[in-house]
Amino acid sequence: MLVLNYSHPLTQEQRTQIAAHCGVSSLEVRDLLAQIDRARPLADIAQELANAADLTPEAWQTTPIILNPPALAPVALALVAELHGRCGGFPTMLNIRPVAQSVPTRYEVAEIVNLQTLRDAARGRRI
Numbered sequence: 001m002l003v004l005n006y007s008h009p010l011t012q013e014q015r016t017q018i019a020a021h022c023g024v025s026s027l028e029v030r031d032l033l034a035q036i037d038r039a040r041p042l043a044d045i046a047q048e049l050a051n052a053a054d055l056t057p058e059a060w061q062t063t064p065i066i067l068n069p070p071a072l073a074p075v076a077l078a079l080v081a082e083l084h085g086r087c088g089g090f091p092t093m094l095n096i097r098p099v100a101q102s103v104p105t106r107y108e109v110a111e112i113v114n115l116q117t118l119r120d121a122a123r124g125r126r127i
Contacts, residue, residue, distance in 0.1 A: 001027050005068040006034040017109035034070035046078035060086040067093040090115035
């Protein structure tokens, strides 16, 4: 299982939560910088972010990938579109949320969302 992390570094606790959600004993996490120049076209940025993962065309299509997207929504959406093209479908992604009433604020893995499954279910609701 490969986690492409374009957000804050994942804690050991979060890594353990991801592994438990996925039912795996080990993860490979690639921390990838997502600081971008907003004056540049999103398509170029998305391509560069995907290239930073350093995967072959075969690996994009065969490696089980979980995406921790960049926090900036337009960049995240452009990256998802780029990954869809490379993988042949939508990626699975992390949903990380604050732990209620934690002081200082801590974050936990709320769920792992298969975006392709969401898309397929939505397709059935198309009228």
